[in-house]
Amino acid sequence: MPDNQPAVCPSYFALPDHTVVTLEGADAGAFAQAQFANDVLALAPGHWQWNTWLTAKGRVIALFALLKLAQDRLLLLLPDADETQFVADLQSYVFRRKVKVQVDVQLSVSGGFTRATTAKNARIDVAGDVIELDYGSALHPRSLRVAPSTQPIDAPGMRDQWKQLDLLHGLPRVPVGQRGLWTPHQLSLERLSAFSVKKGCYPGQEIVARTHFLGRAKRALALFEAEARMAQGADISDGPRVVGSIVCTSDADRHLGLAVMPLGHEIVALHADGLLLRALPLLAWPSVD
16 A cells, blocks of 8 residues: 555545444443453543453454543444444443443444544544544554444545555454454554553453463464455465464455464465465554553
8 A cells, every 4th residue: 555645535434344332331441441451440531542352261352442431431443343242242241330331323433544633642532522533653644533423425445445554554353253263462462552461350361461471472463465365264374384374354455464473483485375475564553652
């Protein structure tokens, strides 16, 4: 994808592959703290963070942006989600807590290849009923908006380029078929500060902490390009051996794939589904500290 964005494009376009889930109630923060891997209680209202929900075995169910609008109101921006299943699974852990978990069908998500107006880094901007996030860098300015559903412009080409930038920056767009397969370390989620090893217990915390403190991470995320579309879930081989797996792909104007690969593996003559793979460096994700 060229560094310069197209000269003519809609200022904001629909991201229908993103769903808004709300957690509301007096126990919203405490419930999120107990379930999710990042430190929600340390996040100040009016700010956002990357966060993830894990299985008891420390595998990623979902990766999402968590927005703390107030102590009793959180928004989760879920890409590529089976939102009905996600909410049903999360709701099953509510028990007696005072929190309501639901998909907010009144809100839609849109993106733009433009600098955020007021939001910066982790600080959210709220103007009336529009919430804005700074989602970009100096080289690739982007902003994301959450607003009442008003049929944002449908621009599939722009949406594809948005996803491609996610992959170039090492943001794994984990499709449903890849859920529950990978640990946060295997998806290099430390690059996004999407989990904590200092907060209290949460599902999978013991495995995450052990991997972190004992230095047992053996696989991590890698970016590849091919001459044709790569299949999600395809094995990567270096000849006779399977050494990795494609997690997610994008085909906007280049055929890209994020894969889980062994650390230190020599990146030469790798193939997936008969396609020769070319390794690319990951761009640094903009800080949300």
